Amino acid sequence: xxxxxxxxxxxxxxxxxxxxxxxxxxxxxxxxxxxxxxxxxxxxxxxxxxxxxxxxxxxxxxxxxxxxxxxxxxxxxxxxxxxxxxxxxxxxxxxxxxxxxxxxxxxxxxxxxxxxxxxxxxxxxxxxxxxxxxxxxxxxxxxxxxxxxxxxxxxxxxxxxxxxxxxx
Numbered sequence: 001x002x003x004x005x006x007x008x009x010x011x012x013x014x015x016x017x018x019x020x021x022x023x024x025x026x027x028x029x030x031x032x033x034x035x036x037x038x039x040x041x042x043x044x045x046x047x048x049x050x051x052x053x054x055x056x057x058x059x060x061x062x063x064x065x066x067x068x069x070x071x072x073x074x075x076x077x078x079x080x081x082x083x084x085x086x087x088x089x090x091x092x093x094x095x096x097x098x099x100x101x102x103x104x105x106x107x108x109x110x111x112x113x114x115x116x117x118x119x120x121x122x123x124x125x126x127x128x129x130x131x132x133x134x135x136x137x138x139x140x141x142x143x144x145x146x147x148x149x150x151x152x153x154x155x156x157x158x159x160x161x162x163x164x165x166x167x168x
Contacts (some may be wrong), residue, residue, distance in 0.1 A: 004039070007039050008039050010078060011037045011039050011042075013078050014035075014037060014074050014075065014078045015034065015035055015036065015037060015074075017073070017074035017077045017078050018034070018035045018070050018071060018074040019032075019034055019035075020074075021069070021070035021071075021073040021074050021077075022035075022066065022067065022070040024101070024105045024106075025066045025069060025070055025098070025101050025102060025105060025106060026063075026066055026098075026101070027095070027097035027098050027101060032048070032049055032050065033046055033047070033048055033054070033063075033067065034046070034047040034050065035047075035071065035074075044071070046059075046067070061093040062093055062094045062095060062098050065090075065093055065094060065098075066094075066098060069087075069090075069102070069106060072085070073106065073110065076110075076111065082111065082112050083111060084111055084112075084113040084114070084115065085110045085111040085113070085114045085115070086114075086115040086117070087110075087114070087115070087116050087117065088117040089117065089118060089119060089122060090102060090107075090116060090118065090122070091103075091118065091122040091123065091127075092119070092122060099122075099127070100127075103123075103127045103130055103131060104130065107131060107134065108131065108134045114134075120157040123156075128156060137154075138154070138155055138156035139152045139153065139154060139155070139156075140152070140153050140154075140155055140156060140157055
């Protein structure tokens, strides 16, 4: 009984944290998504505007990405654990408003340690400038076809020192 009650309480916390995260990352202020989590199966049901269930396949690619990031942030906050966050090409499928919301509202506070693997077109000079006070290191992976291997050089695309560190 105690375990069931604790699971239900944690799930309630997770649902509330999801709502906070999704609201701060979504660009559509008029659409509210909620996550209802079954305490037995942990299956997630998406509710739009508090009235109807949404099939995850109905979400746009950007909404799916924001949904996934909001769930991850909610899980991290609910767990109370400091966990590193690694995000691969986080901005590729997002429009400019969602990109700005992630850069301003998620990356700086996602965790004590955040690794972002991006392309040069995702995190442009403006986004990089906005994030710069939160960045401790930046590296560019470069492929050397003559040696058939990649190297990490310090810097970020247009700010690269072009000094090869070590073969990856």
